[in-house]
Amino acid sequence: MVEAQQAGKNLIIALDEGTSNAKAVAIDARGKVIALSSRPLQVLTPQAGWVEQRGEVLIEATLTVLREVIESVGAERVAALAISNQRETAMGWLRESGEPIGPAITWQCSRSASFCEQLRRDHQEVKIREVTGLPIAPLFSASKMRWLLDTVPDGFHRAAAGEICLGTIDAWLLWNLSGGTYFRCDTSNAARTQLLNLQTGDWDEGMLSLFGIPRQALPEILPSSGWFGATRGVAGVPDGLPILAMIGDSHAALYGHGLGEPGGVKATYGTGSSVMAPIPQPQSSMTQLATTVAWHDGQSVIYGLEGNIPHTGDAVAWMAQITGLTDGKGETLARALTELPASVESTLGVYFVPALTGAGAPWWDGQARGSISGLSRGVDRAHLIRAALEAIAYQIADVIDAMRQHPDFHLASLMVDGGPTRNPWLMQFQADLLGCNVMRSNTPELSALGAGLLARKAMDDLDESQLRQLLPQHDIFTPDPERHQALLVQWQGWKAAVANTLSKSITISQQETR
Template sequence: MTQILAIDQGTTSTRAIVFDGQLRPKASAQKEFTQHFPASGWVEHDPNEIWDTVLETCRGALDQGGDVAAIGITNQRETVVVWDRHTGEVVYNAIVWQDRRTADLCARLKAEGREPMIQQKTGLLLDPYFSGTKLAWILDNVEGARTRAEDGDLAFGTIDSFLIWRMTDGQRHVTDATNAARTLLYNIRDGGWDPAICAMLKIPMGILPEVLDCGADFGETSLFGAPLPILGVAGDQQAATVGQACFQPGMLKSTYGTGCFALLNTGDTLVTSQNRMLGTIAYQFDGKPTYALEGSIFIAGAVVQWLRDGLKIIDDAPQSAGLADAADATQSLYLVPAFTGLGAPYWDPDARGAIYGLTRNSGPAEIAKAALESVGFQTRDLLEAMAADYPGDTGNVRVDGGMTASDWTMQFLSDILGAPVDRPQVLETTAVGAAWIAGNRAGLYPDQDGFAASWALDTTFEPQMDAATRDARYAGWKDAVARTLSDHG
């Protein structure tokens, strides 16, 4: 058996892909699941529904693709699940990475001066985005949860941990270093859960999973027939970094899914950002972490979903580019998609979305154009901050994710960055990364150098916008953001 099953458990859907011995997708299945918004700024998923989509898509892909040698898992990061160790039942809905309910707690901890210690140990900032304060909220607000946690009856995990627990019939409570690095509870310098941070958030350390390398023995499952080993796990953005073969310091990838996440490989160096970027683990093999700088945009592809489901001005995502292309070029609209706050480099959980520059002539085309352009503007925010923290030529920006299928969006991205943008032949590099990690561990796929040599370019987008226009457009964006920030005055 020379095939690998990759499970890509994302924010809005679950996919399972069977990759052949040459890391080519052979069969796949995908299923969306319900997004729950119980209050303003709150976002939840039903973990049992996620589990059902994993089972359905895995069986669908395996029915088409045949037998596999091992499983790799990649997942939406920071999303929190707490379940009963004895029954496996969840105690509350999964609190999603986009959720902002712990903004007040983060603000209080910042006011107490806790953020420098947090950043030094974890590479992260105090923001509701990360798992730790979400876990604290569940323990504090679900009846009986704290007592059960302290008595050793509950388990916490990000989505990967929850899936592995269920897949192994409760035999393994584990995660990988990249997911652990996003919890706000893991010391990425020392490589372990941090007792001081856990005490600060009143989190019993017995609730936490064991942390393994990305390529490791995570257990085995018999849910799909003969026992199958789970040999690879990485958070979605780290899996995309691997899938883009960004193995050398200075290489940069930017993934466009629900949000946008740019990771810059910094090698053995954990950079303490002076510009509100995050330090994180890009991947970890043989007990050795490779670090990265990361910038996180909460709303990228989700702004296109909003055009479809909220405004109902498009029927499907590809229509957005056609609308944008038909927009009135004399209008200059800016859409700041702070639907769940603003991420890097602003980190303003209280900001909310706004559109600037509307006239009587503004319509669906102009709004669609502003929506797509917001992704490029936000990416430039990230890359400018990264360049200040880690000077040097990063080369071409490697992009992936669903939005990169839009030539219009990628051309604007290149224009506003003033830099070449490389789109690979395989856009879904997140699943490729998970498959390679598991397949390499299983002895099926080549080492890093061999894998990097197989990376294949589809299109390079070169900037066509003149520098004066680029700077003027970006200045307008910065003004729009300044007006949107919750403390703009």
């Protein structure tokens, strides 16, 4: 915990509720992080392909870190709250009591894959993409919400009667922070549900009918920057603290990097990864990528072209576990993940395709499962760890390659954030593979900072030039041209490994579109 440094009621506390950790970050008027508290979050896998968390635990951890930061900086200095959250994760709860009707079904979960396959067989993909900008995939919230209603007796009718609330994690946090007074979400999170019409910015009646979700069960949609409500009845938290921003964590990171400057493509490396590029208008014809709302800053809407990758950081963690690296913790493990891949010149032809619960962008194959190919007698732990780290870079490069098809897309640099970006070997490999500068934020809490900047904009009515003065600096990794050419050849081997991993139906579909 870092002690507060400046007096006055000017601090914004950003709650960053991710998949692996719940954090509270106090940000001063200069955009500097002056206090931080974090709690790990448990991820449950009750059966193959199912990934969930307990909504009560998410709230408990969030309130714990919020109280700790308030105590550290002093309640009298806190002006407002902001929320950055894991996206697509779906929650359902009883409106009267706030009691969850089931688990928080996380974005990684593929339990609704069969429902999504039925939509595909019913030829609904084009319609869904045209309205929402999103492909059919169990990643998104609507099919998860449908699953929740299906598991509750008379779920649909109770939801239509207003007894059940369905929402993304921002809505769940706001509900609990306000003592059940406000049921709202922001437009960036709404855009990840497959229920938002990109053109109107409202819930789409056709999508609600298709997924079987009553409008009465969904929150009110507001811009990402503005007044969402205020705290009420939370022990250890003053009543009346305004919540002035809510935004999905990947969107918040893009905002925190550069406020959506054209050419600044963002990759957030975490449990999974999001690659997002700002675009001026929604584009729903990109079959390999998602079009989404990046944010609504209270004045205008910025859209995003995005590829979501379910398994990056957690795939490295999985490889570390099965190769015995879990004996190391913290800095020891981080050092091993930098030193081991650098200790060998290559993977000896090994490719690890981490489709542990399916493949995301640009493949969108929920039935795919992970593979390790190219094993030979000389392969040891260093080669396997290197293959896992290379898989992160390859997957991000695959998404950027798909983005090049968009007429408004150009890549000036790749701006990166998240825990795995602390690995300098990985960042240099990513720069060499892409052949462009990789700009690593020197602020680890970038999603929290992005949400905090949106709250600061609403609170102090700041313009873009004033907000730019609060942006963090970047560390630059410059590509080696010769290594770039060599890695382009190696990249083809990765693509072949992916093709062998995808399910037969996806492979046939891709061949038919060529």
